[in-house]
Structures are given as C-alpha cells and as structure tokens.
Amino acid sequence: MKAFTNHILTATLALTLGLTSCNDNFLNVTPTDRVSDAAILTDANLFEDYIINRYMGARLTDKEAEGTLPGFGRGFEYALWSSVTDESIYNNDDNTWLIQRGQIAPENTGIAGTFWGRSYRSIREINYALNNIGKVTMSDARRQVLTGELKFLRAYRYHDLIRNYGRVVLVGDNVSELGDDLTSQALFTRADIKSGIDYAVAQLDQAAALLPQSNDGNWQLGRATKGAALALKARLLLYGASPLYNGASTWTAAAAAAKAVMDLNKYSLYTGGYGKIFTSNDNNEIIFGRLYARGARHVCLEIANGPNSYNAWGGNVPLQNMVDDYEMIDGTKISDSNTSYDAKNPYKNRDPRFYATILYNDATYRSSTIQTFTPGGKDSKDGPSNWNTSKSGYYLRKFMDDTLPIDNPWDIAGTQTWIYIRYAEVLLNYAEAQNEAVGPDASVYAAVNAIRQRTGVGMPALPTGLTQAQMRSRIQQERRIELAFEEHRFYDVRRWKIAPTTENVPAYGVEIGKNSSGAYTYSRKEALTGRSFTDKQYWLPIPRAEIQASNNKLEQNPGY
Template sequence: MNTKMIKQIKNILITAVCGACGLVVVACQDNFLDVVPTDRVSDASILSDSVLFEAYVINRYMGTRLTDKEAEGTLPGFGRGFEYAMWSSLTDESIYNNDDNTWVIQRGQLAPENTGIAGTLWGRSYRSIREINYALANVDKVPMSQGKKDRLKGELQFLRAFRYHDLIRNYGKVVLLGDKVYELGDDLTSQDLFNRSEIKSGIEYVVAQLDEASALLPRDNDNGSWKLGRATKGAAMALKARLLLYGASPLYNAATWAQAAAASKAVMDLNKYSLYTGGYGKIFTVTDHSEIIFGRLYAQGARHVCLEIANGPNSYNAWGGNVPVQNLVNDYEMMDGTKITETGTSYNPQDPYKGRDPRFYETILYNGATYRGSTIQTFTPGGKDSKDGPSNWNTSKTGYYLKKFMNDALPIDNPWDIAGTQTWIYFRYAEILLNYAEAQNEAVGPDASVYAAINAVRQRPGVMMPVLKAGLTQAQMRTKIRNERRIELAFEEHRFYDVRRWKIANETENAPANGIEIGKSGTAFTYKVKEALTGKAFTEKQYWLPIPRAEIQASNNKLEQNPGY
C-alpha cells in the first residue's frame, strides 16, 4: 500500500454496507440508540462523491481481520504475505518454529472445527465478494467520467476474480453469486444461495471476468508506472494464466494445457515485463522493478509485521519464525546443475553448502553464512544461533533461518513502523515463464519455447545456472520444471498449491519435516539429519480445505462440506 493510498484510507474510514460474514448476511444496527456512527461514511455519501467511491474501491484490495495474528496494523491482503506464519509453513518448505496454528495442518489434523491458520479464507472471500458486488451495482450512479468508471469496474472485476480464485484453489467447488448483492429482506434460505458449482464452471466464470477486466484496465498505472499497487491489464492476464494452469492440472481437470500455455504467452507478448537483473535477493527488497506484475506496497510509518524480527536468527534478538527444512535444502542443485544425490555430482557431504545454486544463498541462512556483519552459527556446542546462544527460545528447530524477503538495511531491534516495508509480490514475470514452460510441455512436449522459458529463469544475471541439457523427454522436463518452481518460487505461497494440483502432496507432505544437527569439534563439523517436526501427515481429503463448521451451520446445513470432513 503506497503512501497516497494509506493517507486516503486514514482520512476516509469506510465499512461495507451491511457486510456479510461468509455467505450469511448479518444485520446492520441501524436503530441502535438512533445514533449515526461517526466512524463510518453512509452509502449515500459514497455514491455521491467520486473520491469517496474510489477510496471504497481501494479498500477492497484489503480484507477484514478475522482472527488473531492476521496483519499488524494494516489489514490483510489477498494472501498471507507479511503475516507471522507464512503459507510456506504448511508445506515441505518450512515449519513455523513456535506453531502459530500451523502444526495442526502439518500433522494432518485439519478439521472443520480446527482449521488452524487456514480458517478465514472462506469468510473473508465471500465478505469481500459482496462488498465488490455492491460497488459494481452502484458505480454507474457515481458522478465521474466514463473512463474512470471503466477503470474502477475493471479493478473490481479483477478483485472479485482474485477472491474466487482463492476460493477455488483452496476449496475446489465454490458458490458463484454473480452480481447479486444480498440484502436483509432477501430470501436467505434458498438452496440456490448455497449450491456449489463444479470446478470447471467456477474457472470459466472467473476467466470470463478476467477477460472483461483486461479490456477495461490500463496497460500501465498512473504516470506509466505500477507504483500504486493497483490492478493493470497485466495483473488480470497473469491471474488468468495462473488459474488456467491450475485448471489444467490433475487435481482440477477443468481446463486444457493449451489454454494455460496461451494465457501465459499472452502475458509474455505484452512485452511489458522482464526478469530483474539486479540480483535474485533484491527482487524482493527493491520496491519497484520490471519483474513485478502486481504487488502490495507498504510504507514506513505504518504498522505491519516486520519480517526481519519475525524470521531472523536468535542471536540477533529475532524470533526465528518460518525456518526452512532440510527437504528444501536438498533440492537445490549444485552450480554445475547436478542434484546432490545423482552420480557424478560435485556435492561434498562434508561441506554441504559449498557450490550450490546461487538462489540458495539468497533464500536460506545456514551455518557459516555471512549475515549482517557476522556469521551464522547453528553448530553445537557454543554456536550463537543454536540452543547454546542468546534468546535460545527462538532457536531454529531445523538448523536454518529464512533470508529471502529480508532487507538487511532495515533494523531487527526496535523495528516497529520502520522494517518489513518490502513489496509483497503476488505475480512476477518468472512465475509466468514457469507457468508457460509447464503448460507448453504438457500440451506439446519440450519444444524450443519450453527450453527458452525455463532457461531464461535459470540464466538471469546473479543466478546463471547451466541451461537444461537438450533431448529431455516430456517426463524428464516435467521433473525439471517442478524443481525449478520449487527453487525459484520458494516461500512465495506457491508450493502449497503446486503439490496439491500435481497430486503429489501424499508424497511430499508425508515425508518427515527434517532439519540438521551440526556438531563442532575443533575446526571440524559433523552433519546429522534430524526430524524437526514430529507427526507430519497428509491424507487424501486434505487436497482441499474443509469449509469451517460455523459456515456449514450458518447455512442450516445446506452448504455441502468437502469430502472426508
């Protein structure tokens, strides 16, 4: 959220008119002491003032805080970026050191009554959809130019599409409300309000909405940049490309790989975006650059979760939150392109962090890594970032700490209102290239364009991994592409959905969540794999999240629960 938007929102407090929680409309207290609230703006005021109405639209980029530890000062966005526990800690990328309602999911104990950190997606999404429908139903009443109305309509359709995409990728079948704005006087008992459409119908509806949004949205945001953090044509097209990729995947089986490839190619053909060449780590700390298609911007002076203290090592007086697991570390290739397990690899188990893919060093803090003028020490005895160090209640259970997203120029000590200001990227160009490579490989096999897309990601300045060898079969290329997504997009809220849509979560999420124990004797180190989180488990039903029990009950049991729950 940029400074202009923050000031606008601070000056104009807007709430949804008779907002919905989930699919159930709750009453507005219109007659409460017959007092008009002073912290709200009436719907009549919103619809008669173009500035107020645009501020209402801007607010739809955010959501309501529905549970503890969601956001810090600023409201939640679309994903869980900038929260304490990241979505990565529900996968084989990391564990959250002190649980934060993640272990119940990692251990396969997810239930409609116990959804951990994954329980707010249904309610927040449908509340947001109703708020957006209200705006779309009334935008033509607002005194403003037709051009401004068209842009706002495009933004609203994009925002609604994003909410539906979030529902589809988490729950599968969803209730499609169309443009209806449900009011208290409506029949809220009709089964039509709770019928869940098939996944294919849901994806087709959202794709159509995104096509309409693309036609209305500008190619660039104001002044030829995308600094406002608001939707553009490219953002709508990127969301379409992602959703069709999901739709073509085995879990969904609701679109074709050719459709998915064409959607990604359309984004590439805009010739607007390019891979950032200033170093892999800086992709996530430089506020604005050519790889960002759509992101959420933050400003200093506004309270939000400070990534540096939330995830840093214990000797730096940080909290060691989302700690990478050995499973992910093992999947980083060597600089020569070999896997650490294959014959002829250059990997040395006595020096395991030497000569790895450069993205490893920008993503994970490991024993011996240079960090903020010091060196990470996770060894025992005596390592300052081990249980023998200060603030040892924050010691990583895996032996690793997260480096990706962290800005070393921002403070760890007393970071409030200063740190954690990095742009959270929802879509970036590398994802589009990898989306294209996967879809095109599945549609026609590993042709030259597949190699070109994946090699562009591997060969960017600052990474420069070897190009893939020629002559790969479709299956071999599939394996390479999946690993490339794992490495390039680590911790960016993709892995949770990737292993599910590929239907391999029964393998990846049933593997132990491992860490490393490093012993030191003199100058020599020993390395022993350990289980960092016990009880890791995944069952078939967990390919989709359960709809919270409260939502089922609120529908008078008319809302169908996902299978197995």
C-alpha cells in the same frame, strides 16, 4: 437459523468503510464515526477510496494483519503459508503444526480458516460497488478503469476460494441483506470446478479489456493492470488443466494465456540479484504486488524470522527437505551419481538462489556469520534468546532487508512489497502448460533457461533432448526453487497430485556439531514430528461455523 453469521449471505452489515443501512427508526441516526453509503455514492473520490480498500480484507483471526489489514492469500504474516508445506515450519507453531500433521478439521482450521469468510465478505463488498458505480458522477474513462479493478478483485477472491476449496458458490452480482429470503438452496449450492474457473476467467477477460497497461501516476504496483488480469487468468487456467482439477481447462488455453502476458513486452526478469527482487519495491518483474509504507507496515520480517542471537524470533525456518533440493552450481543434484556435492561441506557451490533464500551455518549475515553449530554457536540453543532457536538448523533469508533494523523495528521495518504475481511465474506457467500441450519444444526450453541463466543466478541451461516427462520433472523442480516461500508450493504439490509423496516425508532439519579441531559434523534430525497427508487434504475444510450458518445447506468437502 443462524444466517446472519454466514459470509456468503451478508458478510457484514457494515462494509469496511462503515456503510450502514438501519431500517428501525430508533436506530435511524447519522453515525459520526464512519462514512455513510450516501456520502460515498455522491463523491467520486470517496467511492474510489472504497474500491482501493477492497484490495484489503477483514482481520478474522489472531496473529494476522499487523500494521495493515490482510490482503489476498496469507502474505507477510507471522506464520507464512510456506510453513504448512515442505518448505518450512513455524518455530512457535501458531496454529500451523496441526496442518502439517494432517489434523486440520472444520472445527479446527488453524491458520487456514479465513479464506472462505474473508473472500465472500470481500465479494459482497465488491458487488455493492459494481451495483452502484453507475450512480456515481465521474468520467466514463474513470468509471471504466474502476470497473476493471472491481472485476479483477472479484476474480482474485474466487481464485483464492477455488484453489483452497475446489467447488465454490457463485453468487453473481448479489448483495444479500438480512431481510432477504435466506432459505433458497441457490445461495449455498457449490458449482463444479470448471464453472468456477470459467466464471473467474471471464471476469479477468472483462477486467483486462478495461484496465490500463500501467497505472502511471497512481499507486503503481498496488492496483490492478491489464497484465495482472492476464497473468492471474494464466494461473487459473494452469490450475484448471492440472490433474487435481479434472480437466477444468486445457493446457493449450493455459499456455496461450501465459503467452499473452509475455507478448505484452512489458515485463522482464530482474537482473539486479535474485534476493533483491523481494526488497526492491519497484522493478519490472513485479506484475502485481502489495505495497507497504512506514506507518502502514506489515509484520516486521527481520525480527519475526531472524536468528536468536540477533534478538529475533526465528519464525519460519526452512527445512532440510528444501535445502536438499537446491542443485549444485554445475547443475547436478546432490543425489546424482556424478554430483559435485561434498557432504563434509554441504553448502558450498550450490545454486546461487540458495544463498539468497536460506541462512545456514557459517553464512555471512549482517557483518557477522550464522552459528547454528553446538556447542557454543550463538544461533544455536547455546546462544542468547535460545527459546527462539531454529528447530531445523536454518533461518529464512528470502524477503529480509539488511538495511532495516532487527532491534526495535516498529514503524521502521515491514516495508517490503509482497509480490502476488511476478514474471518468472508467468514464464514457468507457460513452460509447464506448453510442455503438457505439445512437449518440450524450443519455447519451453527458452522460458526455463531464461530464469536459470539470468544475471545474478547463472545456472546451466537444461540439457537438450529431454522427454516430456523429464521436462515435467525439471519444471516442477524449477518452481520449487525459483518460487520458494511465495505461496506456490502448497497448491503445486496438490494440483500435481504429488502431495502424498512430498507431504508424508518427515520435516527434516540438521544437527551440526563442532569438535575441538573446528571441524563440523552434520546429522539429519526431525524438526517436527508427525507430518502427515491424506487425500481429503487436497482441499481445505469449510469452517464448521459456515456450514451451521447455512442450516447445513452448504456442502462440506469430502472426508471432513
């Protein structure tokens, strides 16, 4: 039996700070390259450092964790999570195309294979801290806050598991060791989705009661607060009420949870420009984010995603599917009969968020313009470094900081905050849940319109008199645009059960020609062939190694 490889059981013999527990006398030596568990339990500052490190996880696959260890979700890695959706593709594959093409399998999970192992390893490490925090000498107030952080972190790991796999194993406070009885089916029994969400929500309620509203004097955005716990609770309850989750929670509960965050009166929509939300490391829209610093950076986004003529690698390239969904500045869709869209000038007068999210032909960029046209466009296949030319005809603008270098960015770039939760999401969560619970009342309109009409966006208010179904479509559209590339689309299309439609559409791009008179022609092309979705892909497969490590006691998701 290969129990020692299963992350539910042991996760690792040495926790991230190097905790050891050797029983054999010939191995019972004091290591000099790590901090012992005894030292951590006798030093409150070391113990808090251990807790801070629980915001990170183990590096489990190639092409992740550049600069610092990974956190939750995918975050700022080379291939963003958007590149397994209809938002973008990763230009150089990096184990994303198989997911786009519906070829993911327990033996070949691509970039999606780390959630199970990393989450359970982290849960074990968190449980160790919770089981031992009472032994550490510190003030009651400090112990209370640290306990709240640990419960928040544990709930976040379960949130990552639930939204990717559905039914999860609830291990409670258990910290399994190699000497434990590893034959019990309880160690591998997956709870129903409602039980998983109920458990995580209870953890978040406990965390919210212990955490401060602000971490003044601490790492402000990087550590959990009451608002972060309540906002994650609202997201989980929204998911649970969605069609995929079979009534694991209610729309009424989800709306109330989001309203509780709004009623804190602590957060607000950023009004300094939509694009600057993601390059300003401290603004009042961010509820929970991961801070980076020089010397502890993430992937240098500008070189990883920039256009080829800038000696960049054109990584996550937006799809025409995404571009087509941006409204015109007057609120019409490009497909509307009364649209103001001009097919001969397709990028004119679009939603301002389009210009802050996507680089397109003729877009202003770094004192120059993007040229994806052929022949001769510097950001096309006719330009330098043409192996990095965008397959879709677009490049990513969102998250990029023009004050950071593209050439030789190492130890300088990669400093943007990755935002896990922001206030705009809370407003959209509230609007969706409230609309489903009672219909499109005034508060639903207010939440969506606040996002559309904020300074720096200025889109028209939603039309009055929408039915519940019409409002549902508008909210889904607003999430598509407002939260683009922020790791929501993958889960949204699944929980709404619209993935068979959105994920079976080809991955489109654009081919732009320029004639001798300087006029452009635009033609749709397929940027990545074979895009496909089947029902089994509503959930990820549990990696085969985890099933084998349980001696086949762990149940695989249907279809795999």
